[in-house]
């Protein structure tokens with residue numbers, strides 16, 4: 001069994017974790033480590049800054 005640790009749950013880390021979970025057999029363990037309890041979709045931050053979107057719409061646990 002492999003235990004894969006992904007450090008950083010941003011635009012690179014979060015999709016990588018989901019993709020590996022999808023591709024690998026279930027006996028392999030994947031741990032996603034973040035310094036933040038929430039994910040923010042960074043490319044949409046300008047829309048929040050300009051008032052076109054609320055922060056909650058691009059943020060999730």
Ligand SMILES: Cc1cc2nc3c(=O)[nH]c(=O)nc-3n(C[C@H](O)[C@H](O)[C@H](O)COP(=O)(O)OP(=O)(O)OC[C@H]3O[C@@H](n4cnc5c(N)ncnc54)[C@H](O)[C@@H]3O)c2cc1C
Pocket residue numbers: 007008009010011012013033034035036042043044045046
């Ligand atoms: C305003 C803005 C708009 C953008 N628009 C686009 C766009 O339209 N298209 C595009 O392709 N790119 C865009 N980008 C660039 C894109 O957001 C970055 O290329 C992308 O986020 C990089 O992904 P990453 O996973 O390397 O880093 P990040 O997404 O920054 O993720 C790094 C993660 O690591 C975490 N972390 C940091 N230190 C630690 C630690 N010590 N322990 C645990 N976790 C840690 C952080 O909290 C963060 O969640 C934009 C960037 C900005 C700022």
